[in-house]
Each structure stands twice: as structure tokens, then as C-alpha cells.
Amino acid sequence: MGISGNLSPEFALLGFLVSGQSHGYDLHQRFTIELGHVWHLSQSQAYAILKRLEQRGDISAHVVEQEKLPARQMLKITAQGRRRFFEWLELGVGANARSIRLEFLTRLYFSQLHRPENIPQIYQSQLDEIEERIESLENLIEHLPPEQTFNRLSLDLRLQQMRLIQNWMAEIRTQFHISKDIG
């Protein structure tokens, strides 16, 4: 889990349900419109995740018959689901490029929706993780035997990507009006 657990399309669906009950089709639609360039989530994948969430007790479902269209599974978030969602919202996402683009942005999206006052804190802890990661990569590269060409190229790219993300985070600071003196 944690670092690359790739769990957040799950939490994103949960996050939409925090605003009120809904059903699979609609959740997938909203996801696609709002975060479709962040992740790609297929319809069947969305249904699979929702089923899992139900099995875990994070959401509850009840069938709603419709006059003309097929019946819907109306989905509600449970107390447990709500708790799990807000716990997730405050976790760090780790510091690899992919999970920052995917998970951190998703977290930011739902923080803005449900907990805007927490944004500075979430922002800062993410930035801290990135800076730690940069140091640890610099260290790794320094101690890598010189003949390890391909491992070095890989680590170099990762390091450069982390530095890029550091700058991109500065853009986010501006866009979300986060002041500098937090943490």
C-alpha cells in the first residue's frame, strides 16, 4: 500500500459519494469529466471497484426500480467509508512521479471539495516528501558504481523528474494561494 498502492480511483469514487448518494453510471461519468485526464477509469473497472467497496462495508447499496430504464443500485457511503476516505485524504502519497500526478492531484481535488482548510498542510507534507526523495536519490546516485550505466540512467531520470515536480508544486502553490510559512 502506501507508496504505490494505486488505490485512489477507489477513494475518488468514495469521495464523490461524500457529497451524496449516487449510482455506478453517474459516478463513472463524473469521474471521467472531472478527473479523466488525471486517470483513466473504464466503466467496468468502476463497477468492479464499487463492488469491492460494498464488500468492505465502505458503501451500502439498495436497488431502486425505475419506470422505464433498468433498475439502479443506489450507493451511499457508510460511516466507515467516510472515515476511511478522510483518513486517506490526509495521508502522504509517497514520492514517485506517477503517484504524485495521480494520487496527489486527486487528493487535492477532494480536499478542495470537502476540506479546503487542509490544503496548506497536505501541500506542505507532499513537498517535504518530494524533497526527502530528492536527497535520497542524490545519495543513491553518488554511491552507484560507475559501470552501472542503465541503473544510473534510470536514477538520473527519476531525480530530474523529482526536481521538475518540485517546480510544478510551486505553480500549485500559486494557483491555490498557499502561503509559504506553513509547517
Place this chain on the structure above:
Amino acid sequence: MGISGNLSPEFALLGFLVSGQSHGYDLHQRFTIELGHVWHLSQSQAYAILKRLEQRGDISAHVVEQEKLPARQMLKITAQGRRRFFEWLELGVGANARSIRLEFLTRLYFSQLHRPENIPQIYQSQLDEIEERIESLENLIEHLPPEQTFNRLSLDLRLQQMRLIQNWMAEIRTQFHISKDIG
């Protein structure tokens, strides 16, 4: 498949077998030493992949009893496996950051081992893909409705990552002495 099929730890194992027969434990060791900072492949994952490769007929296995240690499965690449491997070696890997760091580097590694003369061609087609991707991202961003904050942030980051990779590719050009006038 193709773009993000995530298939190359498979081909990497196959690629080690091009140099001669071996067994699971050793292949996993070599993988970890040579490409351990490119991918992380757990031992059990390695065995799972090798089993799949055998089922497909890309490798063949026969048991070798050992005097003291447990028996080994000696693995040999088949004609089919060899063909599949060299086909893969010439394919493009697509243009997302992750698959370039993982798949492209792996391909480069095995090209150097088994087909050094093909490096310029592989390099160039990868670079072309990256440049196409940059254009297509620029286009997407341009036509994105301004209210789509999070989708925009995601696309922005991807674009910047692609530009970074473009520069990183230039470093590779130098390191591998690839001349500029190819393709």
C-alpha cells in the same frame, strides 16, 4: 498491449536467456543487479513470469538434479521465444514517462547486449514518438476548457515531463555515441 502493456520484465528475462540457458534464481539475481534500479521484480514475480513464458512456448524447462541443493529447472529459450524477443526489441514503447524509463531503458540495455548496431534506429524512433506526444499534449491543453483545473494540472505536468525526457534522451545520444543524422 503496446503502449503501456508493462510487459518487459518478461522480455528482460527472455533477453537474459538469449545469452544462454539458466534458471529462475540466477535470472532473478542478474535482473536485480543489472536493472534493479530500473524495475523492481520480486522473486516470486520472476518465477510467475517464467512459468507463463514456458506455457506459451517461449522457453523450455528441464529438471536438473543437484548433488546437494534442491533440483533446478534449467531454462532454455526456444526458437519462438527468440523470435518474440527480437520483435519486441524493435518495437516502440509508446510515450509516457513511466514506460520510457522502464521499457525503453530495458530495450536499450538488451540492444547493447545483442544488437548494438540497431541502437541508432531504436533511439530515433523513440525520440520521434516523444516529439509527437509533446505536440499532441500541447494540443490537448490548448483545447481544454479553462475551468478544468485538475485535468489541466495533470496535462501540464505530463507535458513538462515529456520535455524533460526529450532532454534526457539527448544525454543518451551522447553516452551511446549516436550520430544526429539518422532516419
Place this chain on the structure above:
DNA sequence: CCTGATATACCCATTGAGTGAGTATATCAG
């Protein structure tokens, strides 16, 4: 001599990711 770390060598169960296709019905434009 015994113990514990390390290396060799492999397997299995489970969870999850992800695709592709199928099943229905309703609406609306041409």
C-alpha cells in the same frame, strides 16, 4: 557442537488491475 545468518531454489494463495465483450432498454434524428 550448536546456532543463526545467508545463500540457493522454488511454490502458492490471494488481491487487485484492467480489458473486452455482452445484455437490456429508451430516446431521438433522419
Place this chain on the structure above:
DNA sequence: CTGATATACTCACTCAATGGGTATATCAGG
């Protein structure tokens, strides 16, 4: 009346990945 599009969901399958478990052998330290 036909075909595209939208609503709404299900199923079967493959692959990814982790975390454990199972053995045996070697070798160093107490």
C-alpha cells in the same frame, strides 16, 4: 423504421504483485 447514442450494469478472463511458505547448504562465532 433504422441506427446512433445514452442509460445501466454484468461477466469472464488475463496479468500484476505481494507476502508468505518450503527446503537444503554453507559458514562464522560463541
